[in-house]
Amino acid sequence: MSAAVLPTHPLGSTGLDVTTLCVGTSPLASMKRLYGYDVSDERAIATVEAVFDSPIRFIDTSNGYGDDGSAERRIGAAIRARGGLPADVVLATKVDPDPETGAFDGDRVRASYAESLERLGVERVPLLYLHDPERIPFEDGIAPGGPVEAMLELRAAGLVDHLGVAGGPVGLLQQYLDTDAFSVVLSHNRYTLLDRSAQVLFEGAHARGIGVANAAPYGGGMLAKGPETQTKYGYGERDDRVAAAARAMRDACERHGVTLAAAALQFSLRAPFVDTTVVGVSSPERVAQTVEYATVEIPEELWPELEELVPDASLWLN
Numbered sequence: 001m002s003a004a005v006l007p008t009h010p011l012g013s014t015g016l017d018v019t020t021l022c023v024g025t026s027p028l029a030s031m032k033r034l035y036g037y038d039v040s041d042e043r044a045i046a047t048v049e050a051v052f053d054s055p056i057r058f059i060d061t062s063n064g065y066g067d068d069g070s071a072e073r074r075i076g077a078a079i080r081a082r083g084g085l086p087a088d089v090v091l092a093t094k095v096d097p098d099p100e101t102g103a104f105d106g107d108r109v110r111a112s113y114a115e116s117l118e119r120l121g122v123e124r125v126p127l128l129y130l131h132d133p134e135r136i137p138f139e140d141g142i143a144p145g146g147p148v149e150a151m152l153e154l155r156a157a158g159l160v161d162h163l164g165v166a167g168g169p170v171g172l173l174q175q176y177l178d179t180d181a182f183s184v185v186l187s188h189n190r191y192t193l194l195d196r197s198a199q200v201l202f203e204g205a206h207a208r209g210i211g212v213a214n215a216a217p218y219g220g221g222m223l224a225k226g227p228e229t230q231t232k233y234g235y236g237e238r239d240d241r242v243a244a245a246a247r248a249m250r251d252a253c254e255r256h257g258v259t260l261a262a263a264a265l266q267f268s269l270r271a272p273f274v275d276t277t278v279v280g281v282s283s284p285e286r287v288a289q290t291v292e293y294a295t296v297e298i299p300e301e302l303w304p305e306l307e308e309l310v311p312d313a314s315l316w317l318n
């Protein structure tokens, strides 16, 4: 597949140009509790190699994906096997709390970033996110000696170019954006065919020139594998009406000759306020499938039909 297949997009006003598809690597960490299956070292490394050989030039990971950073270690193995990260690939990672003590202060931010660089086998990353800040009170996040201050110091020291905030609850992400420390926001499972909680956050961020990464367009798998195979939405069991909406959407897609997965992916890709869509994959064949789902033609008439089927806002994650 030619590298010209996928468009690139400015990531807000960071100056980074990224492909509109980003590969997310939490499934590569073999997190059976979230996804329901294990992923071997070999399969994970082969998946990253397939990404390097694909038109997708943006990879998202985290210090905290898997025991002892297994997602980063596996990405690092693929990078080393290539003799280095391909020059045109943007690699983003995230800082996480100490897995043993739960500490998420400035010292931990510095240690987390150092660990990530060592596992990945790179000298720096251009984009570093504060990961799931819902794990600590906002006041602790922005306190002197806290994680935000340490991230700003890393940036001031030139050790990272851009800071992002990545998490779930949209109100908290907005509070972090309002500190003006972050030039990229990532939220997950909250701007999909089934849930629109992040739309206002994303629109506001985009209008301010903040890069918008929309993660988990399949809701963690339900919209790709179907609600019978992946009964969870956003990593948790949900009201039956969510799965019922997914089934009704799949029927609508079938009537138009497209897959639910393609519609779910393009729903995110077509949003004018989303710069990149982060899709989790854990096998090499998924990489080509993802590019195919992103580029297959979808009849315009399908979108209003799917809009009619969106679950009530009371069922969204928020």
Ligand SMILES: NC(=O)c1ccc[n+]([C@@H]2O[C@H](COP(=O)([O-])OP(=O)(O)OC[C@H]3O[C@@H](n4cnc5c(N)ncnc54)[C@H](OP(=O)(O)O)[C@@H]3O)[C@@H](O)[C@H]2O)c1
Residues within 6 Å of the ligand: 023, 024, 025, 026, 027, 035, 060, 061, 094, 131, 132, 166, 167, 168, 186, 188, 215, 216, 217, 218, 219, 220, 221, 222, 224, 225, 261, 278, 279, 280, 281, 282, 283, 286, 289, 290
């Ligand atoms: N707080 C955060 O920062 C945060 C939170 C959530 C997500 N993220 C990022 O966003 C990424 C995406 O989220 P996610 O992986 O949880 O959810 P997702 O992209 O909505 O769904 C991933 C699931 O969909 C399946 N899938 C993908 N392509 C498929 C295809 N073509 N056919 C069938 N199944 C397919 C994957 O299965 P296989 O494993 O079988 O490929 C995996 O189970 C994460 O990997 C992570 O990098 C960040």
